[in-house]
Every structure is written in structure tokens, then in C-alpha cells.
Amino acid sequence: MNILYLHGLESKLNEAKRVRLQKYGKVFAPNIDYHNIPNAIEWVLGKYADTKFDAVVGSSMGGFAGYYISDKLDVPALLFNPALKTRSTFQQVPEINRNSSAFKQLVIGQRDPVVKPADTLNFLGEHLNGQTDLHLHLRPEMEHRVPLDCFEQELKTFFKRI
Template sequence: MNILYLHGLDSSLSIEKRAILEKYGAVYAPQIDYRKDTNSIKTILSNYNDMHINAILGSSMGGFVGYYIADALQRPALLFNPALAYRSVPQEIPNIANPNANLKHIVIGAKDKTIDPKTTLEFLSKSIGIDNYNINIRQDLEHRIPEEIFKEEVKEFFKKLCY
């Protein structure tokens, strides 16, 4: 299995979280400068066009990018606090047809002060019926994803995929 992990703004995939993901497959985690590349979705799609990606994971800005990459590749996605309704840096959103509903397991921190959970839920409510959403609102979660919560959610996500 090939897993594409998309980090948040000014972030990267930690060694500990990479180890969790590697239990499920090969992990590809490109370093993305969202501030310089306002077309990061197109860039990632171009860079991973020839690779068979099985699952997309993303956090915050990477959750935003992962949302659209999952649609383009028709692959399941695990998205932590995705910056869907608001981003502090501009990004182009390509017009991607989504003919089939693909699983999006979305984890939202109720205590997130960086990405307002209410605006994320409002954004998602506008596309209900288009995608297969599994939304987990965690009362114990802020914006940063602690390793233990990451591990729990990754396990739950891959269980849904039967891996």
C-alpha cells in the first residue's frame, strides 16, 4: 500500500507518526512550501501522477490539499482539522469532478483555535451526499494532533479500509 501524507503549514511528518503509518504501507511525505506554491494541489498531482496511491492523509493545510487530492485520485482520505473553509495562505482549488463518493474520515478538534471547527462543519454540510463522510469530533483535541490520538485515528481509518 502507498500512503501519501500531506503535512500542515510550516510543518512536517514527525519520525514517530511516520513509524505509525509505516505499519500500513510505504509512506510518501513530500515537503511542501504552501506559501511559495499556491498551486500545491496541482503540483502534488503532477509529482505523484505515475504512482499508485492507495490512501491520502493530511493535517490542517495538508488536510485541505488532501481533500482535493482524494477527489482527483478517487482514494480514501484521513484528514485531521482540514483547513477547508479558511486558509491563512492562498491556494488554488482546481475544478475536480468527483463521480464516485470516496471515504473521507475527518477528525475535528472541538478545541481547535487555529481552524474553527464550526466553519469546517459548515463547509462539509454543503457537500453531504457527494462524499462518504465519517466525521469524528473529538472533544479532547486542539489543533495539534498528539501521537496517541494520531495512532487511534489511523488505526480506525485503516480498519474501515479492511487493511
């Protein structure tokens, strides 16, 4: 299984999370300069044009990119605090594929001061398409950073479903 991992704005995939992801397959984790690549989604798709992915995992800005890449590639996505409604740096937003049926598991930290949970929920409500198998996990204990135990639990749940 090939897994595309997309990090957040000022982040990278740390070794502990990489080890957890590698239990499920081969991990591809590009370093994305969101500040200087205003079309990160197309950049990632171009970089891996010859790679078949089976799942996308992303956090924050990577969750934003993963949301759309999941639709473009029609693969399941696990997204932590995805910056869907607003972002602190400009990114081109592609058209939403209204016919997408890719499974998406969104994990939202209810105490997140960076990506406001209400903004994410409003975005999802505004863009429901009746096709996507969407699972929301609202985590009252979680802020913006995803603790390792939460990451591991959500990975386990996600990969059981797909």
C-alpha cells in the same frame, strides 16, 4: 499499500508519526512550501504522476489538499483539522468532483483555535454530494496539533475501514 501524507502549513511529518504510518504501507511525504506554491494540489499530483496511491492522510493545510486529492485520485482520505473553508495563505481551490465516492474520515478537534471546527462543519454541510462515505470524528479534547495517541487511534480506525 502506498500512503500519501500531506503536512500542514508550518509543519513536517515527524518521525513518531511516520513510524505509525509505516505500519500500514509505504509513506510518501513531500515537503510542500504552501507559501510559494499557490497550487499545491496540482504540484503534488504532478510530482507523483506515476505513483498509484491507496490512501491520503493530511493535517490542516495538508488536510485541505488531501480532501481534493482524494477526490481526484478516488482514494480514501484521513484528514485531521482540514483547512477547508479558509486558509492563512492563498491556495488555488479546484472544482469539487460532485460524483466522488471516495471514503473520507475527518477528525476535528473541537478546541482547535486555528482551523475553527464550525467553519469545517459549515463547509461540509455546503458541499454534501450524497456520494461520499463521510465519517466525522469530533474530538472534544483535541486542539490543532494532533497528539500521537489520537493519531494512532484514528489511523487504526481508518485502515480497518478501507
